[in-house]
Structures are given as C-alpha cells and as structure tokens.
Amino acid sequence: MDIQEYILSGAIESYVLGLASANEINELQTLSDAHSEVKLAISSFEKALERQALANAVLPPSTLKVLVMQALAKEGMNITNGAISISKSNSQSAQTISLTSAPKSIRWMRGAIAASVLLILGSSILNFYLYSQYKKYSDQYADLLEEEKSLLAKNISLQTNFNAIKDTAILPVQMKAASPLGTGSMATVMWNKQSTDVYLIVNNLPPHATDRQYQLWAIVDGKPVDAGMIDISKNEFGLIKMAKISNAQAFAITLEKKGGSPTPDMTQLFVLGKVS
C-alpha cells in the first residue's frame, strides 16, 4: 500500500472527524503504528482542527460553567489540590530503515558483508539526515506557531484601531504643512467628538534628533492646549492615541524638546489643520 496515497486519501480526516467505520479505524491504527508519517499526519490534522476550532470558538452563556461543575460534582468529581496536567498525544518519532537480510549462500558472504556494511553506513547517514530534517521542520513549525500568535495579536490591534477610526462620530482633521519646516509633511487627527478620543495618523513627518519630540496641540478659543507627545516608535499600526480633547477649532504639531513643553514653540510649527 502506498503510504503517501493513503495520507492524501482523506482516510485520516475521516478518522479524526469520527466518520470512520470500525474496519477503517483498525486499518488506520495498524498503519499508524507501523508508519510514523501516518502518525504525524494524524496529529498534524488534529492540531490544525483544534486551532481552527479554538479560533472560531463561541462563548457559551457565562452562567453555564457553574451548572456544568455542579453536574460533574454530582457524578462524583473530586475536589483536589493537585496540579492540572492534561497529557498530550505523543509527537512523531524518527523513521527507521530496515536493513537487508543476511545472504544464504556462503559464496556471496564477502560481497554481502561489504554490501551490508555499506547499507548500515548509508542508513545511519540517512537517519541523521532525516532527523536533522525533522528537527529543522519541527523548529520551523514552532517558529511559525509563534509568528502566527503574534500576527493574530497584531490583527486584533489592527481591527480595534480600524474600528476606532471608522466610527460614525469620527471627524477627520487634515493637518498640512504650515511653514517651510513642514514642507511635504502631513498628519491627520481622527477626532471622536462624542467620546473626545483623539487618534493621530502620522502620514509624513520627518525624523528628528533624539533629544526632540513632536507634540500635538489642540487650538481651543485661540489658545494652544497640549494634546500629547507623539512617540514615533508607537506608530506601528499607523495610529497613535493622543490626549482626550472635548473642544477645538484646529490642531497643530510642533517639534519640541523631548518630553514636551507647556506652550508651543511656533518657530517649530510643522503642520496645522482647521476643524471643519
């Protein structure tokens, strides 16, 4: 039986999903014991299924857990102080390769011994190679899982940010260059007038020395009000949350010393935008 064909046939998915007949289960378990690729294919589908299920989880009613635990206690569940451990299924083992059997005729003994030695050598080399491949893919897989975790977290950040700025109460205020210093610069305030939250999109601001920092100002009744320091390093998803502002006629950005200043240095004005 071609193992690769078996792995691609859907028999494994059928088994994991609980759709296999008794015969099919027996066949699979026999093959799995004999071939580690089958075992590996089973566990990798199980893991993928589990991850996908967890990612699509729907929270049951919060009151349900108590009911479930009570029901289990009635069934005889123990209240213990021990640590929890859920044993996981075994991971894959390295492949083994069988050697050819010893020759029958004495005449071929020498040649056969030499061939066997070569075979053992070859097989050891293959084992090392396969093991290093396994290790390599195993490490890559672990890295991928980590990366996926961080991507999923980033995804959540992105979605949160996007939801914040697409809110219907958001008023965009485009800040364009307001001085020769600010030529080519642009930033946009996304101002939620209802919640008074202010989000800043830094479209384009030139880099600055390390002892300086951009500062956002809200112009309220002619007077500049500090709206927060702009930390370029926090700009990873394109959006920076600033101070809350309930009232303003315009927004502006100046370059101050690091940590900011109570009043803006108007010679360092970069961009300005009026609230429409």
Next chain:
Amino acid sequence: MLKQRSDHAFSYLYDNYSGALFAVILNIVPDRDLASDVLQEVYVNVFRKIESYDVTKSRIYTWMLNIARNEAIDTVRSKGYRNSQQNREVTESVYEHAGGVTQNIDRIGLRKLLENIKPEYRELIDLSYFKGLTQEEISKIQGIPLGTVKTRLRAALSQLRGLVGNAAVWTINLHLLNILNNY
C-alpha cells in the same frame, strides 16, 4: 489529573474547550439555549467516559469533539426536537445560493470552511458530519453505490485538510498589515 476526576482538570477542560465545542454544537443545534443544554450533557458524558479516553489514540479535543457532535446529532434526531422544529426546517437548497442570498444561519468554523469546497462534496460532509447519516443511509438517499459514497466522502474530507490548515487566515492577516502600514 483527568482520570483522577479532579475538579481542576475538568475546570481546565471547560475553560479551554467549551467555546470550541459550543461553536460545533451550534452548527448542528442552532438554538442557543438548547445548545447550552447539549454542551452541559457533553461535559457530563466526557466525565463519565474519561476512563476510556486513550491518549495514544487521539488528542483530548478530538475525542471530546466526537462526543459533542454525536450528542448534538442525537438531540436533533430526538422526538421532542423534531416536533418543535417541524415548521422551521432549513433545506439544503441554502447551499445553492452560496454567493448571493443572505442566510439566517451563523456560518461558524467548519461550516464556514465548507463554503470553499465543491457543492457535491459539501453536501456529503454535511450529511455525514453534521447530520450523522451513515454511508449506507447516504447511499440510499442519493441513490449512489456505497463504494462511490465512500470514495467521494474521502475525497471531500481530504480537501478539508488544506482548508483547516490556515491558508485563508494568513492571507487576511497579511493584507490588513500591509494596508495599515502604508497608511
């Protein structure tokens, strides 16, 4: 330890997996209250059967998933359920309108992935996995020889492997990152 029936272990099982199982149950029993009852029954069954769980045969989640699916299907087939559902049966023709018409069903998880599979395959998986029909029953209903049902079902399920992998999820994440980084 699970086999020692410790409350810590079962509490962990609930915290970690109840959401995943609930989603699966909802795909078969759409009513949330009823699905909650089924979920509770599932955990009771898991508890009762824990001795028979063999860690070398499957992961704990896969084992529980099976119990959950069977419990949900049994509920749907029960007399009480049938009586209450008589006027609200959803037909398979829903799949024929995959692109356009808005559905009332919440497409969760596995069921949602099925939208990416050929209609004939999709129907087979639905009948077999979500409705719990045996291959013999499917063969009778569809008027196809048993051997053909078996081969097709296998082919349908092998398609699922690639989907459950994560191709779709990766693409969406990467696109989002690109869009907002260039903003």
